[in-house]
Amino acid sequence: MTIEPHELDVRPILRGGGDPFPVIMNAVDNLVPGQALRLIASFRPVPLFSVMAGRGFSHQEEALGNGDWAVLFRPQEQVDDIRVSGGDMNLDGWPDPTRQLDLTDLDPPEPMVRVLAALEKMEVGEVLFALLAREPLFLYPELAKRGHRWAGNFDATGEIYRILIRVGKPDHHVGA
Amino acid sequence: MFGATLSRWTMSYFAAALAFLVIGETMMVLGYGYPAAAMEAPETLALVHTIALGWLSLLMAGALLQFVPVLVGRPLCCTHLALPALVLLVAGIAGLVLGFVGLSGSIDLPPIVLPVAAVLTIAGFALIGFAFAATLWRARPLPLTARFVVIGLGALVVTVLLGGTYAFVLGGVAGADAAIALTLEGVSLHAVLGLGGWLTFTTMGVSYRLLTMFMLSPDGERRSSRIVWLSGSGALGLVAGGIPLILAGSVGRFALLLLAAFLGVLAVVVYASDIFRIYRERRRREIELNIRASIGAFGALAAAMVLFVGLLVTGRIEQGIGSLVYLVAFGWLTGMGLAQLYKIIPFMTWLECYGPALGRTATPRVQDLVVEMRALRWFRAFYASVLIATLGLSVGAEPLFRLASLCQLVAILVLVLEFTRARRLSNVPASLRLPTGAQRPHLFLPSFQLWRQP
Numbered sequence: 001m002t003i004e005p006h007e008l009d010v011r012p013i014l015r016g017g018g019d020p021f022p023v024i025m026n027a028v029d030n031l032v033p034g035q036a037l038r039l040i041a042s043f044r045p046v047p048l049f050s051v052m053a054g055r056g057f058s059h060q061e062e063a064l065g066n067g068d069w070a071v072l073f074r075p076q077e078q079v080d081d082i083r084v085s086g087g088d089m090n091l092d093g094w095p096d097p098t099r100q101l102d103l104t105d106l107d108p109p110e111p112m113v114r115v116l117a118a119l120e121k122m123e124v125g126e127v128l129f130a131l132l133a134r135e136p137l138f139l140y141p142e143l144a145k146r147g148h149r150w151a152g153n154f155d156a157t158g159e160i161y162r163i164l165i166r167v168g169k170p171d172h173h174v175g176a
Numbered sequence: 177m178f179g180a181t182l183s184r185w186t187m188s189y190f191a192a193a194l195a196f197l198v199i200g201e202t203m204m205v206l207g208y209g210y211p212a213a214a215m216e217a218p219e220t221l222a223l224v225h226t227i228a229l230g231w232l233s234l235l236m237a238g239a240l241l242q243f244v245p246v247l248v249g250r251p252l253c254c255t256h257l258a259l260p261a262l263v264l265l266v267a268g269i270a271g272l273v274l275g276f277v278g279l280s281g282s283i284d285l286p287p288i289v290l291p292v293a294a295v296l297t298i299a300g301f302a303l304i305g306f307a308f309a310a311t312l313w314r315a316r317p318l319p320l321t322a323r324f325v326v327i328g329l330g331a332l333v334v335t336v337l338l339g340g341t342y343a344f345v346l347g348g349v350a351g352a353d354a355a356i357a358l359t360l361e362g363v364s365l366h367a368v369l370g371l372g373g374w375l376t377f378t379t380m381g382v383s384y385r386l387l388t389m390f391m392l393s394p395d396g397e398r399r400s401s402r403i404v405w406l407s408g409s410g411a412l413g414l415v416a417g418g419i420p421l422i423l424a425g426s427v428g429r430f431a432l433l434l435l436a437a438f439l440g441v442l443a444v445v446v447y448a449s450d451i452f453r454i455y456r457e458r459r460r461r462e463i464e465l466n467i468r469a470s471i472g473a474f475g476a477l478a479a480a481m482v483l484f485v486g487l488l489v490t491g492r493i494e495q496g497i498g499s500l501v502y503l504v505a506f507g508w509l510t511g512m513g514l515a516q517l518y519k520i521i522p523f524m525t526w527l528e529c530y531g532p533a534l535g536r537t538a539t540p541r542v543q544d545l546v547v548e549m550r551a552l553r554w555f556r557a558f559y560a561s562v563l564i565a566t567l568g569l570s571v572g573a574e575p576l577f578r579l580a581s582l583c584q585l586v587a588i589l590v591l592v593l594e595f596t597r598a599r600r601l602s603n604v605p606a607s608l609r610l611p612t613g614a615q616r617p618h619l620f621l622p623s624f625q626l627w628r629q630p
Contacts, residue, residue, distance in 0.1 A: 137180040141180075
């Protein structure tokens, strides 16, 4: 799947004397499944390579001149861990998410209610991206019944579940 | 297809289980079985099987129909086996209880009732156990919580096979030396594998998942939880290893069981510290009543362990076994069962009723289906009655035990009423009760639409 990499330029933070690490980790947590991170820094961020490798990302460096570096961190293939709804699941054709929800702090089953409520307000073909504290096992059948398609997986820490849902129409030929 | 759907027959299993619980409590109030009768008397066997099979095992089977898919993230295989299994189990367990009553001489029944009832019960467990085993097999590699269920199911198999042997011997159908030796010497193994393996070990595994889910605690697989699984499995394996030793008539059984007891206690101690950590690391400050009411069950499990070690060390296990089994069956397993029913029933009812309407119109929250303040007192009354009944058994005060059982029966009946109110949506404000798209669930049978799903 070719979702545009998320680009993060930490040079302004470094110039201001700040620590870019939390910002980078936050950006990593918010990547959608399969998405890469393009990091731009004013030095070659060697210590980050092992941290990111530990979280399942490979890296590819590029010198930009003036001592600046761009590093593309790509999630290593983990197709087995991505759970998809089945049917036509060509994720390449999916548009970027138009809504994002962070539901990691809500008690079950509130995340399910919020996701379904958000989907009701979206147009067919639009994509929602949500972060959850648990895999939404009871949400999947409800999404299928309503004709939505989804793909999701845990982040590299195994603590946050990320799910992309493309709004569809109920299709009675697809088994729930 | 990933995910978990609602189990169609779980509510029916729960209803049958609660009916057996009420029958068992009534037997205790009326002074039927232990402590009025001897531990090995047929009356006691009738009471024990009403509780262990009728209540606890049907409850566990119904809960696993819903939880196995949650543990492995896949739908249950062979869902069509749930109904015939329930019918066989209810008929078989009722037959076993009646068979024991017949053995006591108070009703006139042919002795063949026991073996026939045992065959029905084993067939019921085989059907439902096959559905669980097939689901787990297809979901390999299994998460740790599901591996607890695997061991629990293994213990169930050995327990019912032993039980079946006893039924054939008592019914006069089997007379082989080996079968008689097992009947004379293997009853404690049967009880340990049933209460400790099938019921307790499975409950421990499922509780790891449920508690972290309801309290938003970290739920990664920890080394301590793996230690619980390893030592618990080891203990149960050693107990099961006692069976061939009985058949071979060889010595060394005592050492084997002592090692099993050590591993079992280790498992419970590490489990208790895990549970303590899950409560401490929770991200929800306010916890719901099912989680609060479970604390009493964990306390009872810990108390049972202390009592067990105390009896073992002082060599008084024979005198104290009644209180110990009572504390495990009622304080730990029944307490845990009632506490979790207080969440499972409203949640399943909520999803069944409002699932199709979620997000489309205003729906009640799960918490709106229950009134925790009202139920809280009855959970307290339940645990107080368990404590008093255990003390009554320990000091041999039978009237006190029966009085405590009466209090317990009342507390259970009120909690059953609370479950019914949740199921009937009685606590939901009328304006919100049935919005467009919602469907009123039946009390304990699947709704027509669910029924027709493949």
